[in-house]
Amino acid sequence: MNSQLFQLVMNYSLSSVLTKFIHSLDLMVHFQKLSFKRYAMTDSSNRRFDYIIVGAGTAGCVLANRLSQDPSKRVLLLEAGKKDNYFWIDIPVGYLYTIGNPRTDWCFKTEAEKGLNGRSIDYARGKVLGGCSSINAMIYMRGQQADYDHWADLGNHGWGWQDVLPVFRRSESYQHGADDFHGANGELRVEERRVNWEILDAWRDAAEECGIPKIDEFNRGDNFGNAYFQMNQRNGKRWSAVRAFLDPVKARSNLTILTEASVRKICFDDNAIKPTATGVMVRLGDHEQLFEANNEVILAAGAIASPQLLQLSGIGASETLFKHSIQPLIELPGVGENLQDHLQIRTIYSVDNTITLNQRARTSWGMALMILEYFLHKTGPLTMPPSQLGAFAKTDSNQPTANIEWHVQPLSLDKFGSPLHRYNAITPSVCNVHPTSRGQVTLRNQDPNSAPLIQPNYLSTEEDRAVAVAGLKFTREIMASPALAPFTPQELKPGAHLTTDEELIHAAGDLGTTIFHPVGTCKMGKDPMAVVDDRLRVHGVKGLRVVDASIMPTITSGNTNAPTVMIAEKGSEFIKKQYRN
Numbered sequence: 001m002n003s004q005l006f007q008l009v010m011n012y013s014l015s016s017v018l019t020k021f022i023h024s025l026d027l028m029v030h031f032q033k034l035s036f037k038r039y040a041m042t043d044s045s046n047r048r049f050d051y052i053i054v055g056a057g058t059a060g061c062v063l064a065n066r067l068s069q070d071p072s073k074r075v076l077l078l079e080a081g082k083k084d085n086y087f088w089i090d091i092p093v094g095y096l097y098t099i100g101n102p103r104t105d106w107c108f109k110t111e112a113e114k115g116l117n118g119r120s121i122d123y124a125r126g127k128v129l130g131g132c133s134s135i136n137a138m139i140y141m142r143g144q145q146a147d148y149d150h151w152a153d154l155g156n157h158g159w160g161w162q163d164v165l166p167v168f169r170r171s172e173s174y175q176h177g178a179d180d181f182h183g184a185n186g187e188l189r190v191e192e193r194r195v196n197w198e199i200l201d202a203w204r205d206a207a208e209e210c211g212i213p214k215i216d217e218f219n220r221g222d223n224f225g226n227a228y229f230q231m232n233q234r235n236g237k238r239w240s241a242v243r244a245f246l247d248p249v250k251a252r253s254n255l256t257i258l259t260e261a262s263v264r265k266i267c268f269d270d271n272a273i274k275p276t277a278t279g280v281m282v283r284l285g286d287h288e289q290l291f292e293a294n295n296e297v298i299l300a301a302g303a304i305a306s307p308q309l310l311q312l313s314g315i316g317a318s319e320t321l322f323k324h325s326i327q328p329l330i331e332l333p334g335v336g337e338n339l340q341d342h343l344q345i346r347t348i349y350s351v352d353n354t355i356t357l358n359q360r361a362r363t364s365w366g367m368a369l370m371i372l373e374y375f376l377h378k379t380g381p382l383t384m385p386p387s388q389l390g391a392f393a394k395t396d397s398n399q400p401t402a403n404i405e406w407h408v409q410p411l412s413l414d415k416f417g418s419p420l421h422r423y424n425a426i427t428p429s430v431c432n433v434h435p436t437s438r439g440q441v442t443l444r445n446q447d448p449n450s451a452p453l454i455q456p457n458y459l460s461t462e463e464d465r466a467v468a469v470a471g472l473k474f475t476r477e478i479m480a481s482p483a484l485a486p487f488t489p490q491e492l493k494p495g496a497h498l499t500t501d502e503e504l505i506h507a508a509g510d511l512g513t514t515i516f517h518p519v520g521t522c523k524m525g526k527d528p529m530a531v532v533d534d535r536l537r538v539h540g541v542k543g544l545r546v547v548d549a550s551i552m553p554t555i556t557s558g559n560t561n562a563p564t565v566m567i568a569e570k571g572s573e574f575i576k577k578q579y580r581n
Contacts, residue, residue: 049294051073054280055131057132059300059547068255074256086098086103092238110454116509121514125302144401151553158534170186171569175189182219197410200408210478213226223401224393226391229389260284268313272542306522308452311336334531335521338553340437341515343456344512345472345512346513348492348493349425349492358420386409389408411425433556434555438460441454519560531551536567545571547571547572
């Protein structure tokens with residue numbers, strides 16, 4: 001039996017019948033994965049491909065699918081992590097067992113952050129096929145129209161809202177069918193929640209009383225309002241990028257997928273007028289192997305690993321490279337700069353006269369019923385993402401669009417992986433979706449095995465500190481609304497005794513943590529700090545692109561997985577157009 005599930009069952013003293021039932025289901029899932037999830041290994045006599053994709057996360061899975069559609073093109077997909085055959089990946093609530101688990105998470109940490117009162121925080125990144133889509137919150141959130149129109153205003157042709165909306169629709173398999181904003185024939189499944197909570201319905205009413213109207217959904221260009229999040233799930237199971245884009249095509253003869261394949265550096269022919277990427281050096285087991293690319297090397301390793309690999313390969317700020325005894329190939333000072341992330345401030349309120357997950361999970365029979373409901377019906381709390389309910393609003397009337405977002409959870413805990421609290425509570429987390437703070441990802445040393453230095457510089461601008469204070473005050477306003485009065489909410493964190501702006505800023509530093517949305521470290525554009533152009537080609541070299549969330553010039557309003565799918569869709573089109581026979 002899977003060890004995590006065994007521990008869960010034993011901890012709650014379930015009956016022997018239930019234990020045997022879940023044991024049989026676990027074995028069945030395990031054997032299904034062995035039967036249906038075989039991945040091709042490379043032929044040692046032929047290591048030349050048309051396209052080499054570095055990273056099999058969200059973007060990499062999309063790219064592998066689209067670029068291998070042409071049977072005349074040989075595609076290699078490299079993933080440094082393991083296969084996605086870990087039991088807890090497919091079960092939505094399994095994020096509790098995958099985030100912070102070295103089996104599925106790189107377990108990065110930030111450097112000590114001044115804005116977080118000197119704290120270093122966990123910085124989860126997927127270490128498995130599917131990348132972060134295999135461990136994330138599953139929330140399908142595109143951002144807002146103004147996000148993409150701003151990208152276009154910066155000179156990035158073809159990236160405005162009207163340009164990207166058809167791309168979102170093309171990828172999507174929407175539960176309610178196609179309309180002007182949604183697609184029904186794509187691979188990325190988008191469905192509604194499969195569990196209800198009285199306290200969340202009441203929170204929606206309270207938000208409406210505070211001027212945040214109820215809306216049917218986000219993702220139509222203007223997110224102002226409150227709604228239940230839609231999720232990347234299919235019939236109660238996580239629908240990762242592997243399930244959506246890789247599983248259907250893994251048997252293609254022109255697609256090779258290697259796991260536990262760590263790329264050490266990009267190789268170049270620097271004798272030409274413009275340096276040209278020719279391949280990658282890869283660590284496989286106890287030896288290194290060169291794989292060569294006829295057309296392109298494509299970095300899809302994410303906002304942390306893509307800039308790290310560029311720097312290791314001699315592309316970045318020469319001052320940084322010399323510091324680590326790396327010979328500069330191309331001077332691109334923007335590599336690793338412009339790091340942006342959404343900092344969530346997790347407030348906690350105790351509640352009465354209702355049931356939260358804290359209470360449902362308190363007893364062995366409560367756990368037993370939740371487990372049975374999931375395995376019998378694929379409904380209930382085990383289908384929950386970290387947050388089910390969201391809301392967008394403005395902190396002041398001068399904001400052109402909604403600039404703060406809430407993720408509301410019918411539970412409370414100290415952090416992911418910690419036990420639920422023994423009292424009934426909810427967690428309305430508020431975050432600034434348009435942060436002005438900018439951070440960096442830089443080399444720790446020249447060893448590819450070393451985690452890079454991650455410095456988000458949270459709350460480093462006056463604007464971000466002001467929005468943090470406003471978000472906490474707005475949360476208090478909602479929690480004090482008549483709709484929530486029957487549940488007698490009491491503020492536990494940050495604590496009602498903290499009232500001044502200075503006290504609330506300090507509290508934000510104590511409570512703030514990432515929602516795992518790093519972007520921007522290889523930003524798209526034409527300015528001196530841009531790393532790629534608007535076709536995602538790395539400036540100054542040939543045969544090299546970056547196609548992942550790192551290319552965002554500015555962060556989108558909300559969760560970043562859906563925009564990453566869109567970026568990969570557009571990137572694959574650019575590549576296919578350039579190399580069309």
